[in-house]
Amino acid sequence: MPRRLAWILLPLFAVLVAGWLLLGKADLGPLAARAGGAWLGRPVALGSLHLTPGRWIALRLTDGRLEGLPGGAPLFQVGRLQAEVDALSLLRGPVMVRRLEADGLRLTLERDAAGRGNWVFGDPATTAGTSNGRAGFPTLPAAMLRDAALDYRTRAGKLLHVRLAEAALHAADPAAPARLTAQGQYNDVPVTLDAALGSFDALHDAAHPFPAEVALRSDGTALNFRGSLTDPLNLDGADGTLALDAPDLAALLRIAGTQTEDRTPPLRLTGTLQKQGNRWHWSALAGALGPAAIAGQSLTLVEGQDGAADAVTAVLDFDRLDLDRLLAGDGGSGADVTLAVDRAPGTLLDLRLTARRLDYGAVSATDARLAATLRPGRLAVEQLALNYLGGHIAASGQVSNEYVQADAQANGVQASALRRLLGLGDLPLSGALDARAALEARGGTLNAAARAAHASAVVRMQGGGIGRRVLELVSTDIRGLFRTAGGSSPVSCLLAVVDLRGAEATLAPLRLRARDGTVSGHGTVDLRRRRIDLTIGTEPATTGTLALDVPVRVSGALDDPSIRPAIWTAEGRAALNAAGAVSRLLPALRPFARESPCLSR
Structure with a gap:
């Protein structure tokens, strides 16, 4: 009986060994595309896929494509991808990829009308409340991307473009800190990235925040974050210190997708950044806008959802605001100014400024306050108040549907001070x-x-x-x-x-x-x-x-x-x-x- 069983199993084992050895010569692309499409519930296309068996499985893929939302752009495309995967890690997880190289990678992230991202797979009812994906993310101690692109459509519908000439991720081992570097463009503006990250072991431990130190550089503008993220794969749950140094504010505006030809002052700010979901809050601010020192308060960005506009709230306190120096050389052409306010602005604004001293031309005022808002079809100055000429002056106004309305009042202004301002001699x-x-x-x-x-x-x-x-x-x-x-x-x-x-x-x-x-x-x-x-x-x-x-x-x-x-x-x-x-x-x-x-x- 044992001899008969051996004669039965020996040919089967030989077939398996031969199949394993010949696996590297077979093109598994069509088979993997059908299996991947059935598993993900999305169409998958592969030009070719070859696997070389061994302790480390070598993978070579060309012309990969994963569809996104119905009627939308593909979620993932790649021209060429090579990787070495630990065979045992496929059984125990997380997957260990010893080496990864990709050329021509394209990633497009967008949402459907219900706000669900094209990167979310499966039934939302069954996936709700699951982990954010950190624990199962592959270990990539040596990864290289060339000619990569990421397009991200925000909840408000704005498209952000990231182009990477080259990006590299390196870690000595899963327990060692990782480093991510990249060179490319963000919204067509050259950008370099240098990030010191926690280890892959720390990434897989979803019970604790993931440490990160990120430095972005572009046209002399520097943005540095030092802190942690609870959901690093979605850049969420951030808590740490953010420092901004923009010698030319126009360069920063270009990064944000806003073009301006006017001369702008430098901006320096440091503070505590917290991000949860679609809300970014930068508080305990200190720094300067041009020559004006910023003494505190906060900036808040709420990303619009379901096609709604983003909302920015700026609350800034200045010790002294010298508008003459701040606006010097703005290069104004004196051209006529339109009074049409966009009925669907890309960003809603809520501005609250205070200055213990305000200087502008012959005006030298104290305790100045400005509250202004931008809403669809309406720009409003809700409050402009200051102490001047011995009295208190307050004004408000709005521009709406090409209609301008304003009110002002002054109380207790000293006639002698007004006489000197107007140059009325010794009246x-x-x-x-x-x-x-x-x-x-x-x-x-x-x-x-x-x-x-x-x-x-x-x-x-x-x-x-x-x-x-x-x-x-x-x-x-x-x-x-x-x-x-x-x-x-x-x-x-x-x-x-x-x-x-x-x-x-x-x-x-x-x-x-x-x-x-x-x-x-x-x-x-x-x-x-x-x-x-x-x-x-x-x-x-x-x-x-x-x-x-x-x-x-x-x-x-x-x-x-x-x-x-x-x-x-x-x-x-x-x-x-x-x-x-x-x-x-x-x-x-x-x-x-x-x-x-x-x-x-």
């Missing part, structure tokens, strides 16, 4: 001014909107004082011929109403009520032609017996007007009608104007 006016302004305009461009703009402003003051010599000069007081009056006259109220339609501004009424006289005026300013026509005078019932109360007309070019005596015409007196003037203002300002006691005769 002896003191006190705290309050003001309100509003603007409405419609147009496809900034210039078109300016031509059709309707703006209104109201300036009020209660209390303070004005030099008596000014009142005597305006009232044509005869005593002014023999002396110069000293001291100031207490002001009970001041009111200035301005209504701007296009380039034509109407100033009416202008009224100042003081103890030694009431001054009224009206006029127009043509901003396009830069001409003024203003008549001011005192009211006879409010001045002394020696005052002639002859009004003065200021007219002509703004930079060189003529000043001569005038008379009050019927039209001029009608222009002083406060009720009529207030009714021309934008509705938001009318209550503020009517509250002034200067409106009562």
Whole structure:
């Protein structure tokens, strides 16, 4: 019986040995394609596949292709692939690939309408809650890719392009740290990568975060991450320090897929990066934007899902923001600016900035705050506030559907500080001014909107004082011929109403009520032609017996007007009608104007 069994098994063993030895000569491509397609549930194509048996199985593959989503691009393509696989590791796992070389590899990652990635296989109901794949990832101590490409379509539909001229992964053994290097392009911008990674044993231990130190370089821009990832294969669960050094911010914008020809300031930032799912959060920031030091706060990116736009929130604190230095040499061409806001922007923005000190031209303000948002079809400045000229100034506005609307208010601005800013010499006016302004305009461009703009402003003051010599000069007081009056006259109220339609501004009424006289005026300013026509005078019932109360007309070019005596015409007196003037203002300002006691005769 044993001899008979031996005669039966011996030929079978010989056939198996012969088949094993001849395996390297057979093209297993068609067979492997059918088996792989049935296993993965996707069409698989192989130009050829040869296996050389042994302790280390040599694999040679050409023209491999794995389909992706129905109607989508192939998930995986490769021109040539060679590898040496540990035969025993196929039984016990994870698979050990001693050497891997690939040329012409193409990987396209995208999602279907339900948000499921083309790299996910099997029934989602049965694969939900499974491991992130770390434990079963092959050990690749020596891997080389040449002429490789990765295309990744984000949840918002934006396509990111990665081209690798060469990439190499090396580790002395599964327990030793691994190193990944690569040279190529990201969104057509040259990039180099150098990453010091944990070992393959650490990668397979999904119970602990995977350590990583990653350095990216491009056009002088450096991005360095040092920390760990809980799901390194999907670049998720990041927690560590991220440092950015971008000598030219435009280069960083090009990496992100945004082209700009304007000169941009350098950006340096360090902080703590955390990523979970589609949310990137960079906090505890410190660094500088150009010459402006950044004192803290955060940047947050939420990747859009199911075709939605990405959302970026920036909350930054500055000790001092010098806009003159920050914007120096921006190369602005002075071209017209469109007011059309994209109804489907690629990125939604939420900007929150603060500066303990803000400098811009002649402006030197403190405690500046800016809150602005970009939403589909709408750009809004929700708050622009600062302390300036001894008072507090706040503004808000929006651009929507080629419509511009803005409001501003100032409280407690010192007249003396405003006089110095405007270069009004030694005009002896003191006190705290309050003001309100509003603007409405419609147009496809900034210039078109300016031509059709309707703006209104109201300036009020209660209390303070004005030099008596000014009142005597305006009232044509005869005593002014023999002396110069000293001291100031207490002001009970001041009111200035301005209504701007296009380039034509109407100033009416202008009224100042003081103890030694009431001054009224009206006029127009043509901003396009830069001409003024203003008549001011005192009211006879409010001045002394020696005052002639002859009004003065200021007219002509703004930079060189003529000043001569005038008379009050019927039209001029009608222009002083406060009720009529207030009714021309934008509705938001009318209550503020009517509250002034200067409106009562």
